[in-house]
Amino acid sequence: MHPPENKLTSGSEIQYLPVPAGVAIPVSQHIGTPAAIVVNKDDKVRAGQVIARSKGYVSSNIHSSVSGKVTKIDTVIDSTGYKQQAVFITVEGDEWIESIDRSSEILTDIRLQSSEEIIKKCLDSGIVGLGGATFPSHVKLTVPAGKRCDVLIVNGVECEPYLTSDHRLMLERGEEILIGVSILMKALRVTRAMIGIESNKPDAIAHMTRLATAFEGISVHALRVKYPQGAEKQLIKALINREVPSGKLPLDVNTVVHNVGTAFAVYEAVQKNKPLFERVVTITGKSVAAPGNYFVRIGTPVRDLIAAAGGMPEDTGKIVSGGPMMGKALNSTEVPVVKGTSGIILFPAEESLRSESMPCIRCAKCVEACALNLEPYLLMTLSEKGLFERAENERITDCMECGSCSFICPAHRPLLDYIRLGKTTVIKMARERVSKQ
Amino acid sequence: MSNLLNVSPSPHAHGKETTRKLMYGVVIALLPALFTSIFYFGWGAIIVTSVSVASCILFEYLIQKFMIRKPVTITDGSALVTGLLLAFNVPSNLPVHVVIIGAFVSVAIAKMTFGGLGSNPFNPALVGRVFMLISFPVQMTSWPVPKGFETAYTDAVTGATPLSIVKEGLKNGEPFQQLISQIPAPANMFLGNMGGSIGEVAAVALLIGFIWLLFKKIITWHIPVSVIGSLVIFTGILWLVNPEKNADPLFHLLAGGILLGAIFMATDYVTSPMNPKAMIIYGCGIGILTVIIRVWGAYPEGVSFAILIMNAFVPIMNTYIKPERFGEEVKHG
Numbered sequence: 039m040h041p042p043e044n045k046l047t048s049g050s051e052i053q054y055l056p057v058p059a060g061v062a063i064p065v066s067q068h069i070g071t072p073a074a075i076v077v078n079k080d081d082k083v084r085a086g087q088v089i090a091r092s093k094g095y096v097s098s099n100i101h102s103s104v105s106g107k108v109t110k111i112d113t114v115i116d117s118t119g120y121k122q123q124a125v126f127i128t129v130e131g132d133e134w135i136e137s138i139d140r141s142s143e144i145l146t147d148i149r150l151q152s153s154e155e156i157i158k159k160c161l162d163s164g165i166v167g168l169g170g171a172t173f174p175s176h177v178k179l180t181v182p183a184g185k186r187c188d189v190l191i192v193n194g195v196e197c198e199p200y201l202t203s204d205h206r207l208m209l210e211r212g213e214e215i216l217i218g219v220s221i222l223m224k225a226l227r228v229t230r231a232m233i234g235i236e237s238n239k240p241d242a243i244a245h246m247t248r249l250a251t252a253f254e255g256i257s258v259h260a261l262r263v264k265y266p267q268g269a270e271k272q273l274i275k276a277l278i279n280r281e282v283p284s285g286k287l288p289l290d291v292n293t294v295v296h297n298v299g300t301a302f303a304v305y306e307a308v309q310k311n312k313p314l315f316e317r318v319v320t321i322t323g324k325s326v327a328a329p330g331n332y333f334v335r336i337g338t339p340v341r342d343l344i345a346a347a348g349g350m351p352e353d354t355g356k357i358v359s360g361g362p363m364m365g366k367a368l369n370s371t372e373v374p375v376v377k378g379t380s381g382i383i384l385f386p387a388e389e390s391l392r393s394e395s396m397p398c399i400r401c402a403k404c405v406e407a408c409a410l411n412l413e414p415y416l417l418m419t420l421s422e423k424g425l426f427e428r429a430e431n432e433r434i435t436d437c438m439e440c441g442s443c444s445f446i447c448p449a450h451r452p453l454l455d456y457i458r459l460g461k462t463t464v465i466k467m468a469r470e471r472v473s474k475q
Numbered sequence: 476m477s478n479l480l481n482v483s484p485s486p487h488a489h490g491k492e493t494t495r496k497l498m499y500g501v502v503i504a505l506l507p508a509l510f511t512s513i514f515y516f517g518w519g520a521i522i523v524t525s526v527s528v529a530s531c532i533l534f535e536y537l538i539q540k541f542m543i544r545k546p547v548t549i550t551d552g553s554a555l556v557t558g559l560l561l562a563f564n565v566p567s568n569l570p571v572h573v574v575i576i577g578a579f580v581s582v583a584i585a586k587m588t589f590g591g592l593g594s595n596p597f598n599p600a601l602v603g604r605v606f607m608l609i610s611f612p613v614q615m616t617s618w619p620v621p622k623g624f625e626t627a628y629t630d631a632v633t634g635a636t637p638l639s640i641v642k643e644g645l646k647n648g649e650p651f652q653q654l655i656s657q658i659p660a661p662a663n664m665f666l667g668n669m670g671g672s673i674g675e676v677a678a679v680a681l682l683i684g685f686i687w688l689l690f691k692k693i694i695t696w697h698i699p700v701s702v703i704g705s706l707v708i709f710t711g712i713l714w715l716v717n718p719e720k721n722a723d724p725l726f727h728l729l730a731g732g733i734l735l736g737a738i739f740m741a742t743d744y745v746t747s748p749m750n751p752k753a754m755i756i757y758g759c760g761i762g763i764l765t766v767i768i769r770v771w772g773a774y775p776e777g778v779s780f781a782i783l784i785m786n787a788f789v790p791i792m793n794t795y796i797k798p799e800r801f802g803e804e805v806k807h808g
Contacts, residue, residue: 041488042488119482271801271802275801281801281802281803282802283802283803284800284801284802284803286802355480356480356481356482356483356487357480358485358487360485362485362486362487363485363487363488364485364486365485365487366485367481367482367483367484367485367487368480369480369482383487385487387481389488390481390487391481392483392489393493396494396548397591397592397593398593399494399497399553399592399744400593400744400745400749401497401744402744402748403492405750406695406751409801410800410801410802411798411799411800411801412798412800413749413750413797413798415749416749416793433800436800436801436802439485441485441486441488444486444489445486445488445490446490446492447492448492448493448496448497449493449494449593450493454485454486
């Protein structure tokens with residue numbers, strides 16, 4: 039599978055988006071329980087201050103990304119299209135909490151030595167996986183009893199078309215990423231880390247390889263350009279030739295995968311005391327006047343980012359948060375940038391509509407395209423007809439929703455739409471089975 | 476800017492492949508064979524092919540428009556492919572009315588009664604061909620001698636195909652080595668200079684089409700290679716055991732419709748299996764059945780029957796032969 043790359047912004051240096059006039063910071067920017075809000079209306083906050091505290095083990099702290107006054111605690115429509123609680127802050131100045139080291143000096147000596155301290159720091163700093171899945175990093179770094187991790191895998195693949203945030207970060211913050219990787223290695227108590235980068239980014243591969251020589255145990259690997267090379271299971275297979283079994287986690291094959299963006303956030307948290315309240319976002323699209331990469335404060339409305347890129351093009355028909363293969367279509371430009379926002383793509387109207395779905399001609403291209411060797415045509419039919427038990431036996435829950443099947447289908451069939459429906463239903467059925475026992 | 480934004484679930488990109496592009500890709504792949512057949516069989520090839528294509532498209536149109544009253548999809552190219560393949564499977568002197576009947580059986584009975592494109596269990600062109608073979612055995616087995624445009628359409632000089640010469644000869648106890656002198660040399664057979672159906676004679680043209688299909692990723696290698704491979708291995712074994720009583724593998728490969736069948740008929744999307752493992756089993760089944768029919772059956776040629784028989788196994792193969800899922804076996808590197 040080779041979707042057109044359209045990496046329009048791979049040469050654009052990351053700029054700082056001006057601090058917005060106001061932000062709306064959702065309490066759920068991660069997989070797991072939403073954080074509990076700990077500020078009230080009219081409170082004064084500073085950038086880096088905790089405004090919502092993690093609730094339960096799989097959860098994450100949320101920090102203010104700006105300084106100013108909490109104007110309201112209300113709902114905001116996020117990238118999923120659902121409403122969720124958010125803290126609205128009107129910006130006054132740009133004051134950060136004192137503990138943050140705002141200098142640009144690169145600190146190479148790791149400040150925290152023990153695994154526990156680092157994991158605690160990740161939890162306190164609200165670090166989540168920045169590749170898009172936003173799984174809380176402290177959970178991933180805690181190796182449960184009975185499990186073993188022998189190698190850390192770092193994801194610099196960025197196989198989604200259009201997106202370049204990880205690519206630019208590797209080029210411009212390569213050393214920080216490598217220090218971050220060393221910190222992650224310490225947390226996981228491993229001596230080996232492998233960074234995988236798709237070979238369509240030769241500059242990043244060369245740069246990271248050169249920098250990595252100064253770091254013990256870290257190697258950089260060029261990977262074949264092939265969507266979805268950056269999917270966790272595919273990346274593990276490509277780098278260390280282990281297949282994560284169905285329904286299992288990378289730890290079951292003794293590895294853990296973190297994104298390069300996460301490694302950078304870990305560097306900032308541990309070395310600079312800076313919680314995760316800004317991230318690199320690519321703003322792009324074929325008609326966009328000035329596509330680019332920006333450090334954006336969490337909670338900034340997408341509207342501000344679009345304005346920085348020269349405004350919304352006349353022909354815009356769809357706004358996607360994330361990549362074109364797995365991203366979510368937004369219904370408004372008021373949606374805030376969150377920890378998982380890797381890019382915003384503006385699609386021209388003619389690219390924003392689907393073609394009419396035709397009968398399946400059984401060409402088997404979806405079977406060929408499926409990275410997990412499932413049979414998308416069959417899973418779609420089973421879901422369509424409500425045959426969920428059979429769909430479960432055909433391993434519908436293995437589907438990672440990479441979109442390759444729908445992308446390749448010559449009959450333009452909505453394969454993934456139905457597979458999602460089937461997958462959700464099967465997961466629900468399995469839960470009900472467990473609760474009955 | 477429109478005020479409304481489109482929203483839909485991912486993916487938000489499409490590979491731009493369409494059913495129509497795939498079908499016309501197959502048509503392009505068939506062109507070399509079409510040109511060589513016109514070169515060898517002249518007007519007959521042109522008339523039979525045109526009538527076949529026109530009637531396949533017309534029948535599909537009439538049925539969609541007036542019987543099932545669904546949107547007419549004749550421009551998707553599938554009726555065109557069926558028409559071409561049907562013509563490729565018959566002699567170039569076949570009377571027009573027989574061609575029309577064959578087209579009717581192909582499109583109306585084998586395809587549209589099952590729900591049209593994507594739903595038919597058997598290869599429509601082959602159902603039409605076999606129907607004609609059984610109903611019009613004389614017309615379907617009198618093969619014009621290739622003489623280009625000198626070949627008359629209706630009262631062409633006919634001769635036997637290499638396959639039937641060898642079949643008859645072996646049956647009468649003549650050793651294969653002697654029969655070789657009665658059939659065209661392999662080079663001629665490779666170029667298509669022999670009696671046979673319109674589209675099956677020129678191996679070289681079919682192979683060019685095969686390369687195009689692979690290059691454009693319209694088909695994968697699995698089915699054609701396993702059909703040809705199993706045929707060559709099976710006939711090779713028979714030939715090695717008794718070279719007097721059995722034809723050599725090269726003869727089996729170049730004579731008759733095995734290449735047309737392997738490359739264009741067996742690979743029909745709708746009626747072939749959905750994963751590589753099943754495709755290989757299906758292809759081997761076709762190769763082996765073809766040899767069985769050719770060597771021990773009543774007909775000199777068995778490709779059509781072999782493919783139709785294997786078509787019947789496709790649903791069961793799709794149900795029981797599964798791709799090896801990712802992570803099926805825990806592998807440690």
